[in-house]
Amino acid sequence: MSWLGKIVGGTIGLALGGPLGAVAGAAFGHAFVDKREDEYLRSIPGSNGSGLSSNEEAQLLFFTAAFSMLGKISKADGRISEEEIKAVERFMINDLQLDQPSRETAKNIFRNAVTSSQTFEGFAEQFYSVFKYQSNIIELMMDVLLRVSSADGNISDVEEQMLLLASRIFNFSQLDYNRLKSRYVKKSDPYYAVLQCDENASNEEIKKKYRTLVQEYHPDKIQAKGLPEEFVKFATDKFTEIQAAYEHIRKIRGF
Structure with missing residues (x-):
């Protein structure tokens, strides 16, 4: 700092x-x-x-x-x-x-x-x-x-x-x-919470939300904005969390 x-x-x-x-x-x-x-x-x-x-x-x-x-x-x-x-x-x-x-x-x-x-x-x-x-x-x-x-x-x-x-x-x-x-x-599935959607969302809604979040939290995009260095670590962790949540839901739903 x-x-x-x-x-x-x-x-x-x-x-x-x-x-x-x-x-x-x-x-x-x-x-x-x-x-x-x-x-x-x-x-x-x-x-x-x-x-x-x-x-x-x-x-x-x-x-x-x-x-x-x-x-x-x-x-x-x-x-x-x-x-x-x-x-x-x-x-x-x-x-x-x-x-x-x-x-x-x-x-x-x-x-x-x-x-x-x-x-x-x-x-x-x-x-x-x-x-x-x-x-x-x-x-x-x-x-x-x-x-x-x-x-x-x-x-x-x-x-x-x-x-x-x-x-x-x-x-x-x-x-x-x-x-x-x-x-x-804990009141609902935390994987859906990470993707900012609920368990009743359609597969297409989940896919759309996933693409939006991946774009928003991609570490390269955070760096390109010139944001403080602490946010790069947060964005990287968030990006990984989003990917893991999506993979978990995708496997359960079979899409």
């Missing part, structure tokens, strides 16, 4: 305002000031006066949003369980492949978010304002929120309310939410 050294070194200027900027400022010991949302959305990476490239700023915002939202939702039912902590750590290591210094930074953001006066809703809205056109990143965020919320074997009512709030802010449909949730709260 090249941006991390720039922040720790104090060379950052404009980068991150709003609720996430408040948490980042407490975590890094720097002042973050507001920046127009459309500046995050430029497709060509490069210097923009902050000391960070556009991709690095997007990476910083995702990083801060993820651990801020996880901090709030983990504490929502009054306590942070050991299982939730382990789920957050697995996200750091397995999904984002963070090194030890980056994991310590993530934990610092998590702790500051738990005690911050900023709200889960504010974090979600700022995250969505930047990533609203990148559905795979939206899904990653919903996935990890559900993963951590269900880590102790149960999603409490207050956690469910926060999850549904996030899904509304992200324009994540109820159908997609239920399918994603079924990966962790």
Whole structure:
């Protein structure tokens, strides 16, 4: 994470305002000031006066949003369980492949978010304002929120309310939410949930959905978009998961 050294070194200027900027400022010991949302959305990476490239700023915002939202939702039912902590750590290591210094930074953001006066809703809205056109990143965020919320074997009512709030802010449909949730709260075949369709879908519907998802999550396509490096690992794992689910369903149905 090249941006991390720039922040720790104090060379950052404009980068991150709003609720996430408040948490980042407490975590890094720097002042973050507001920046127009459309500046995050430029497709060509490069210097923009902050000391960070556009991709690095997007990476910083995702990083801060993820651990801020996880901090709030983990504490929502009054306590942070050991299982939730382990789920957050697995996200750091397995999904984002963070090194030890980056994991310590993530934990610092998590702790500051738990005690911050900023709200889960504010974090979600700022995250969505930047990533609203990148559905795979939206899904990653919903996935990890559900993963951590269900880590102790149960999603409490207050956690469910926060999850549904996030899904509304992200324009994540109820159908997609239920399918994603079924990966962790088992009510339906998880292979169908991976392909974002239900068990009553026709063979043609399943094939069409498979082709769409393979195209969307192909690692080469993720790299070509210039997205932060952490998402390449996520896309690769997702791509493999989609292929495995499709093969499982195809063999069972015999098409």
